[in-house]
Amino acid sequence: MPNNEFGDFQTPIELARALVSALPRRRWARVLEPTCGVGNFLSVIGEQHPGAERVGIEVQPEYAAAASTFGRVVTASIFDFDLARDIAWTSEPGPMLVVGNPPWVTNSQLSVLGSSNRPARANTDNVRGIDAITGSSNFDIAEYIWVKLLTEFSDRPVTIAMICKTQVARNILLYCARRQLPVTGSSLRMIDAKKWFAAGVDACWFSVELGPGKTDYTAQAFPSIDASQPDSRIGVVDGQLVANVAAYERSKHFDGPSPLIWRQGIKHDASAVMELTENNGPRTKLGTGVDIEADYLYPLFKCTDVYRDKLSMVSRWMIVPQSHTGDDTAQLADSAPKLWKYLTDNAIALDGRKSSIYRNRARFCIFGVGPYTFAPYKIAISGFHKVPQFRMVGPYHGKPAVFDDTTYLLPFEDATACAVAYALLTGQESTDLIAALAFWDSKRPVTKKLLQRIDLSAIARASDRRTLRERALAANSSIDAVDQAIDRFTSRS
Ligand SMILES: C[S@@+](CC[C@H](N)C(=O)[O-])C[C@H]1O[C@@H](n2cnc3c(N)ncnc32)[C@H](O)[C@@H]1O
Structure with a gap:
């Protein structure tokens, strides 16, 4: 045209x-x-x-x-x-x-x-x-x-x-x-x-x-x-x-604020520096090995990995130099000298980040990082793909997975709560609500705003407990733990 x-x-x-x-x-x-x-x-x-x-x-x-x-x-x-x-x-x-x-x-x-x-x-x-x-x-x-x-x-x-x-x-x-x-x-x-x-x-x-x-x-x-x-x-x-009147009529009781806060993955605008590939250890895109303190390296999954369920192996790492956007990165010179050297060696790319969000911030700062980033269990969904696919992601050798900024996530400290939330998000009520609210021809059909409208507590209260328990158990093994996690959802408002 x-x-x-x-x-x-x-x-x-x-x-x-x-x-x-x-x-x-x-x-x-x-x-x-x-x-x-x-x-x-x-x-x-x-x-x-x-x-x-x-x-x-x-x-x-x-x-x-x-x-x-x-x-x-x-x-x-x-x-x-x-x-x-x-x-x-x-x-x-x-x-x-x-x-x-x-x-x-x-x-x-x-x-x-x-x-x-x-x-x-x-x-x-x-x-x-x-x-x-x-x-x-x-x-x-x-x-x-x-x-x-x-x-x-x-x-x-x-x-x-x-x-x-x-x-x-x-x-x-x-x-x-x-x-x-x-x-x-x-x-x-x-x-x-x-x-x-x-x-x-x-x-x-x-x-x-x-x-x-x-x-x-x-x-x-x-x-x-x-x-x-x-x-x-x-x-x-x-x-x-x-987007779908009938699905909305069926699910509008669940259209309320989510009791849990959805988060976006990490934004850094410097993938050449902050993202490394796994090939016998972390490497740059050009294949050079990168030796930095392991505490700052996390398994990285992008929205396409999440959508396609390519989550069984770590193929990328992300450097996460802060645990909060507000953290000062200069202290890395003492606390993580190898990381500091790597970042200063690559400072041109990081200092040249155009977006105004980086202005008046710590030199090597990133966005979308907080305690939730380090939660061991997560439910992740791609914001770009045209079919909603929620995935449960646990830690890799004790390290929590991190995601790019086109992915949305819910963080959990324990695997069972994660499994129950997963069962709630993938059940008919939530599926109907998403069908009603998502316009699949948009560039980013799944948004934080949409996810935040899925009231998991209302869904937990309306769900048949046995079915919900079975679906959560399929993802996690202890009945007691699943029951306690369901109780925590049903009593949330
Ligand atoms: C997408 S074409 C469609 C033409 C025709 N309706 C058809 O379906 O084959 C848009 C038409 O709008 C005309 N057009 C653009 N601005 C216009 C205006 N301000 N007033 C009247 N016609 C206009 C263009 O010249 C063009 O022929």
Whole structure:
């Protein structure tokens, strides 16, 4: 998908045909294609709904001229257009459809391009509403166009169906719910954006019904354009956007603060220095042996090791020069002279760390280190992978494992508490809650915020004790110890 200022990528005609065929079977009286390009949707509407009055809006005159074969096309920027007032429909009012594929470009890409193809500041009030909802000022231009259509047409029944990123569809659902727009139903069909647009994003055909009737801010999610059955429903429940409404309904009692604090792995921004490979002892990436005090070396696992369960052998080490981010590293000169020499020999890489978090800190400091780092037992999960895989990790020859900063972990002093937490996290209640809360198309679908919402105590109280005990025992051998650990969870609030 080219990132030019018009987010210009014309929808292939076969795709437009398939998408229009997936719409509700209605006799559309009026069809609008905003940002119509060469008018592929207008042309398909002509084939499938010849009785409909067709109007397009397009900013690039050559495209507008091409599209005018298929309907009346206004050459204008949609940003300067009042959709409710400026379209002079000639047909009798009747079922109205808006179809299309708004530009795929973000506000900040446009500013990098120095483009003026954006809404005037005065017109961005609604979009500021979107910022407030999504927490991002880098909204997609498509989001702005959705909001414009939904607000300007909110006084009449209309179906709006457009191609957009799934992230845009979610933001729009949340926006509609927060603004209480008269949405009576919606659906979302996944599109293979790689195949059709050579774009590495999750895109969908998002269709929203506006009109009188009971409002509904959830959307049926279909796995493909022509799927006859939805595989889930996403949307807003109790003011929150969830990825799977049914799973959320089943698990919302467990959506509470976790009694245990999730931690992120260690961040150091200097892997060439701080990470060593195991090959007959620790070595640099270039293969040079590194001789430093063993107390500062820990078995290291990265998020991919955690995800793939490559945890049986130590293949990397991490140098952990502090037990707290605030510790002074200068004292290592006395307490660990070999480590000190190694760090000062490699100081260029460490002193050159760009992130401002290292400013005014101890010279060789790291982040994400604390007593939890040194807990012998941990449950770890990758933040990057698309399937939640919790792993129990014990010590290696008495040394606790450490993780990179794309991994999240729960620390435990004893193996049994770790086994019970593992059984709680991998049971149906937690699995449902994660299915409800995680959006797998995000770059980092599993976040600390999400994990912190899994209320392990509520799950322990609701679980059948025998099953829970068996599952914990499968990971740890003493019944008494497992029972005591379960008691500790059930009595936590
Ligand atoms: C992703 S393409 C889609 C074109 C067409 N809707 C289709 O599906 O084939 C986006 C289109 O939006 C047009 N466009 C970009 N900015 C616009 C604006 N401010 N007003 C109207 N059209 C615009 C571009 O010229 C381009 O043709």
